[in-house]
Amino acid sequence: MGSALAEETSFFSPKFIKAAKIKSIQGEFSFKKQNDVIRNSKYVTVYEFDTLGRLTLHYTTAKGEGRNDTTVYTYSYNASGQLANKRVSEKKGFLATDYFYNSDNQLIKEETWREIDTLHSKIRPVIERRLPWNSETMTYFESAGELTKKVFSTDGINYLEKKVTTDSLGYRMKDELRYTFSSNRLTTYYRYDELKRIVIVEQFKNMDSIPISEQRFQYDSFGNLTAKSSFRNGQQYLDEQVIYSSETGLLYSFIKRDIQSNFITITRFNKFTFWDK
16 A cells, blocks of 8 residues: 556566566557457557566557647656656646655655646656646554555645555455545455455445446466456446467457447557567
């Protein structure tokens, strides 16, 4: 608890990326509507990593307002390997967040800034000025396998509390999220298989018996994630498949299907660069 790593950084295993000496991965998009053929596009997504296997840059081209537009995410890390800064490009400038930790590696402060870029480069910017945007601080209290995190706004108001319960091995079993000025409460349960891989994440609102959101995960014999099913209020709305190359074991494609429309998005990873080549 307290890590600032976002979901988009967690799919790639730094251990594997480092061992394989992968420097970058590029994928191209194609789409398929119901009762239609697969159609290629000019959309592309790129991931870059440092020599320790950590994600440092990610961007995906998209069309916006009649022209090609690109949202770029960049990540930097501190000496302890924790996420220190995340920067997201916008139409004019960037929104950047700095993360600070205590001696227990718990996130204790987030500072968000509006950044102005001299070169107007989304991928390799030179920041001219940083303007304060928002700031939050966190405190922690631990007792009998339960960790309580309090989040304070810029004005010092404790608006959010989160309790995390772990088992005897330290695996997260339950989160309880509560906004202090509301009676609403969100409770998240985590379930694992016999190899301690997470297989189900369920989130309930207040005393509801049906989860407002649920994710189910599947793995292959090597421990690679192969499928993710997402549910909302008990109904599945998204199916995601991950395919690996049978020759190299490297990531080959993502297949994402919207259940209601049967619209399929395929990301095929066709270009890898390596640090030793």
